[in-house]
Amino acid sequence: MNKNNLKGFEFFRGLVAILIAIAVAFIFIFICADDPAQALSCLLIKPIISNGALNVKSILTILGRTTPTIFTGLAVCVMFSADQFNLGGEGVTMLGGFIAVLLGIYLPMAAGVHAAVAIIISAIAGGAVMLIPALVKVKLKSSEMVTSLMLNYIILYVVLHFLNNTFADRTKGSTQTYEFLETAKVGTVVQGTELTYGFFIALIATVIIAIFMYRTRWGYAIRMIGINGQFAQYSGLKVGTIIIASQIIGGVLSGMGGAIECLGRYTTFRWLELPGYGWTGVTVAILAKNNPIFVPLAALFIAYLNRGCELMAIYAGVPAEMLDIIQAIIFLFFAAEQFLSKTRQKLVVKEAKQEISAKADVKGENA
Amino acid sequence: MLNQLTSMIFTTSFGYSVIRITAPILFAALASVVAEKAGVVNIGLEGIMMFSSLFGVLFAYWTNSWLVGVIGALVIGAIFGLIIGVFALKLKTNIVLAGTAINIAGSGGTIFLLYMFTGLRGNTANLTTPQMLIPRINIPLIKSIPVIGPIFSGHSVLTYIAFILVAVVWVLLYKTPLGLRIRAVGENPNAADSVGVSVLKTQYIAIMLSGALAGLGGAFMSMYYSQSWNTGITAGRGFIAMAAQAMGQCEPVGTMLSSLLFGFASALGNKMEGLPGFSSYLVASIPYIVTVIGLAIYAVTQLKKARKRGQ
Numbered sequence: 270m271n272k273n274n275l276k277g278f279e280f281f282r283g284l285v286a287i288l289i290a291i292a293v294a295f296i297f298i299f300i301c302a303d304d305p306a307q308a309l310s311c312l313l314i315k316p317i318i319s320n321g322a323l324n325v326k327s328i329l330t331i332l333g334r335t336t337p338t339i340f341t342g343l344a345v346c347v348m349f350s351a352d353q354f355n356l357g358g359e360g361v362t363m364l365g366g367f368i369a370v371l372l373g374i375y376l377p378m379a380a381g382v383h384a385a386v387a388i389i390i391s392a393i394a395g396g397a398v399m400l401i402p403a404l405v406k407v408k409l410k411s412s413e414m415v416t417s418l419m420l421n422y423i424i425l426y427v428v429l430h431f432l433n434n435t436f437a438d439r440t441k442g443s444t445q446t447y448e449f450l451e452t453a454k455v456g457t458v459v460q461g462t463e464l465t466y467g468f469f470i471a472l473i474a475t476v477i478i479a480i481f482m483y484r485t486r487w488g489y490a491i492r493m494i495g496i497n498g499q500f501a502q503y504s505g506l507k508v509g510t511i512i513i514a515s516q517i518i519g520g521v522l523s524g525m526g527g528a529i530e531c532l533g534r535y536t537t538f539r540w541l542e543l544p545g546y547g548w549t550g551v552t553v554a555i556l557a558k559n560n561p562i563f564v565p566l567a568a569l570f571i572a573y574l575n576r577g578c579e580l581m582a583i584y585a586g587v588p589a590e591m592l593d594i595i596q597a598i599i600f601l602f603f604a605a606e607q608f609l610s611k612t613r614q615k616l617v618v619k620e621a622k623q624e625i626s627a628k629a630d631v632k633g634e635n636a
Numbered sequence: 637m638l639n640q641l642t643s644m645i646f647t648t649s650f651g652y653s654v655i656r657i658t659a660p661i662l663f664a665a666l667a668s669v670v671a672e673k674a675g676v677v678n679i680g681l682e683g684i685m686m687f688s689s690l691f692g693v694l695f696a697y698w699t700n701s702w703l704v705g706v707i708g709a710l711v712i713g714a715i716f717g718l719i720i721g722v723f724a725l726k727l728k729t730n731i732v733l734a735g736t737a738i739n740i741a742g743s744g745g746t747i748f749l750l751y752m753f754t755g756l757r758g759n760t761a762n763l764t765t766p767q768m769l770i771p772r773i774n775i776p777l778i779k780s781i782p783v784i785g786p787i788f789s790g791h792s793v794l795t796y797i798a799f800i801l802v803a804v805v806w807v808l809l810y811k812t813p814l815g816l817r818i819r820a821v822g823e824n825p826n827a828a829d830s831v832g833v834s835v836l837k838t839q840y841i842a843i844m845l846s847g848a849l850a851g852l853g854g855a856f857m858s859m860y861y862s863q864s865w866n867t868g869i870t871a872g873r874g875f876i877a878m879a880a881q882a883m884g885q886c887e888p889v890g891t892m893l894s895s896l897l898f899g900f901a902s903a904l905g906n907k908m909e910g911l912p913g914f915s916s917y918l919v920a921s922i923p924y925i926v927t928v929i930g931l932a933i934y935a936v937t938q939l940k941k942a943r944k945r946g947q
Contacts, residue, residue, distance in 0.1 A: 301752040354732050401928070409935035414679070414732065415882050416931065418875045419924040426921035434915055542868070548740055555733060588751045593744030597737040604734070605727035 271620070278616060279558075282609050286602030290595045297594070301587055308585035312577040315584075326462050331576050333463035335568035336533065337362065339471040340526025341550025342557065342564040343478045344519040350482065350559050351515035352495040355402055357417030358523040359547025360424035363540055364398060365391040365527030367428045370538035371436065373449025383452040388470075388528045395524020396517040398424070403516035407509040413516070425543055432538065445539040455533035465533035472565060474522065479561040491515050523547065552600050571596065644907050651787035653906065658899030659791075659798040660685075660861060660870075663853030664877030665884065665891045666798075666805050667846040672886050673809060674842030675822035680720050680735030681850045682874025683742025688713040688854030690746045693760050693865045694753055696768040705768060706794065706855045713851020714844045721843040725836055739874070747867055759866035760858075770794050770860040792860045794852065799892070801849070806888040818842050850874065879927040883934065894930070898923045 294312065302308035317328055341358045348355045372387040401420060406413040438447045458464045482488035490511045493501045502508050526546065531538060549571060556567035574592055582589035602608050644650060664681045671678035688709035696705025716738055724731035750756055754763070770792045779789040809815035820828040821838045829835050853873070858865040876898055884891030905919035 297748070297752065356736070405928075405932055405935070409932055409939065411931050411935035412882065415879050416928055419879055419927050422872055422875070422924045423921045423928070426917045426924075430915045430917035430921075433917065545743075548736070548743075551733070551736055552740065588748045588757065590744030590747040594741050594748060597741035597745065600737040600740065601723050601729060601734060604737075605723055605729040607726065607728040 274616065274620065278613055283556075283603060285609065286599050289602060290598040293598055294591065294595050297591055298581075298585075298587060302581075302585050304585060308581050308587050311581040311584050312574075315580045316573055316576040326459075327576065329459050329462035329464040331569070331572045333458075333465060333468055333534075334572040334575060335565060336465065336467045336471045337526045337530040337544075337546040338549045338553050338568040338571060339475060339565050340522050340529070341546045342553030342568055343474060343561055344522035344526070345550045345554035346557065346559045346561050346564060347478065347482065347491065347515050347522070348519040349554055350495045351491045351512055352498060353403075353406070353512060353516055353519075354414040355399065355417045355516050355519055356414060356547065356551070357399060357402060357420045358519065358550050359543045359545070360417075360421035361395045361398055361520050361523040362527035362530070362546045363428055363544055364424045365395045365524030366531035366540060366544070367432070367527075367538055368394050368524075369453075369528030370446055370449050370531050370535075373453030373532060374436075374447050377450060378452060380452040383450065384455055384532055387453050387532060388455075388525055391528035392521045392525040395520040395522075395527070397520070398524075399516045399520025400513070403513040406516075407512055421543060421547070429541065432541075436538075438537070443539065444541060445537040448536045449532070453532055454536075455529055457533070463534060465529070467529035467533040470529060471526075474525070475561055475565055478518075478522070482561055487511070487514065523550075549596075552596050555600050555604050558603075640911065641908075645904070648783055648786035650903060650907065652790070654896065654899045654903045655787070655791060655795060656861070656899075657902045657906075658896050659795045660853045660856045661873050661877050661880060661898050662798045662802070662892060662895040663856060664850050664874050665880040665895050666801055666888065667849035667853070668878050668881035669805060669884075669886055669888060669891050670809075670818070670842055670849065671846035672881060673822045674818045674839050675825060676721075676724065676839050676843050676846075677731050678717070678720065678735060678843060678846045678850075679732050679878065680716065680738035680742075680874075681846075681853075681877055682870055682872065683735070683738035683740070684713050684716045684847050684850040685854040685857065685870040685874050686742035686746045687716055687749075688851035689858035689869055690750060690760075690854075690865050692851075692855035693763065693768065693858045694750075696859060697760070697763045697765075700765065700767050702768050702770050702859060705859055706770065706852070709855035709859075710848045710851045713854065714848040717844040717847020717850075718840070720847070721840045724843075725839055743868075746865075750865070759864055761864040761866070764864045768859060769863060770856070792856070794856045794860060797852070798856070801852075802888045802892045805849075809888070814838075814841065850877075853877075876923060876927070879924075879931070883927060883930045885934065897926065901926065 295309070298308045298312070299305045315324075316331060317324060319327070341362060344358050369387040369391040372390060373383065377383070378386060398420065402413040402416040405411045405416050432446065433444060436446045438445055455465050455467045458466060458468070482492065490501065490506050493506065494508055494511055498508065527544070530546070553564055553567040553571060556570065557563035574595060578589040578592040581587045581591070664685060667681055668678055691712040692705045692709030695708030696702050699705070720731070720734045720738060723729040723734040747758060750760065754760070756762065772790050772792050773796070775789045779785045809819060817828065817833050817838045820833055821835050825835045854870070857869050862869060877895070880894040880898055881891050883894040901923040905916060905922065908914040908919050909916040
């Protein structure tokens, strides 16, 4: 199949996956909503249009909510491109947020510089932590997946330990740190929405990662390992170093995402469980087909659904957790290489037949 | 302090709780063993346990019978195993991603399904009746032996089944034709194929068995361990189980031993929670740290072996 047809087919396939998921969502909504029409409009329309007009605040909030998942999505893109199933984004995001908030509280600095320093140090910490599964993989040939999953829980409990026993603000009813200094805040673009300047940092990060992956030697090496690791090795690439580098980059991005999210959306650190952005990042990367440029779009799609489900929970009584089922269905079909393979086969056959008959025509004319 | 600790560990109630805490991890770890042996990585254990723990309670509630609940959980587990199988084997989704999708669906989807079926939000504590809970049994002779009795007697039916299954899985893998096929397919699918073993069929069977085992673990959690279903009930046990399997070198007995290690560490954490000077959170992280170190040590020994062979 030629390249354009292939792209068209991929697009069609993605669309079918989304339609299947939405069809399932419809069925669920009809079963469990008192007023299915209301629930559907909450899910699909209300996030952007309310009372017949564009709901700008809601749209900006949706944009703002893409911030952490753009970061974790990019992280997963880079690591999966190198064929590294590192699932530690979840924990590293939490660690990044925690470190950033602590720096925001205890390390006074000038406005602007403060937030930047906190984010950079969190990012470095994230990269350092990801060294563990990376080194274990390269030096010991032990699965980075299991190590990184364990790492999530180790980080969770270590953060909870320090949060509860060292840094807790005892004057508050719930477990949280003190408020971080105003100087460390990642500013909100429009008051009353969740859109912070972090969103723009996320877009810049997307461009940088996209250039890195497709326009630099390192990015090429990372993708080459993913496409054919043995070939990469035989052609003289330093596979080990590149694998380690891909996971460090993943850690840096995740840590950064956690830091920006905490310094942007909250005033204290109050995550008492793993935040879930790491897993959403996997979905985002799958939707973006591991191409960094599509990550913001995929994150936007998930954020839209997220907001829709939230509104549906408020106005129509359908639990917002329906999102997880929709997300999983889209995810499964998107990642399924053989999904609609028969249709694809038919397309290929049709195209081949056309080519043959075209050739035959040419021959006929010549004769 | 140390005295306090040793006096805590050397009690029969501590031994009892180690076994109780180990059982659900053991179910899932055996599930991981069966799948891994057939060359399919089942990372969806966590999600499968979430679904089956919920449906176990629901089936038990609808029929007012714990047995139906347990069987229902087992069937639901197998069905989700099949879903992973269809996507991974037929539609060629990367199996790690297929499992991850099930985990994502399991974490929030169960909350949604609970609401859809019952209108309840977040937990099923209101539904629980004594008939829905897996009964405990006292083993006649052992019950009356001092020390041994209080530790090993009085567990739930499913707890004993978990440990019996270690032997069953071992027999299945090493003494039956199916087990031979599973191992052959896992070790070298092409070779297995060439002697007429259906690779796909064997892998389907393995992933469904794996799901069913994880389903039992789910039933254990909701119908015995915490007596009702609640959000986040499995709390990462599916992931711990994968680690236990890796640490147990994918052998049933080794996996049981590493599961017991997790059970021990968790039980210790529970006991230490109230003690001054101990951080329950840091104790809770011990099993995970032990896993990472254990896996690393295992990997080093394997590498050394490989190097010796190379010389």
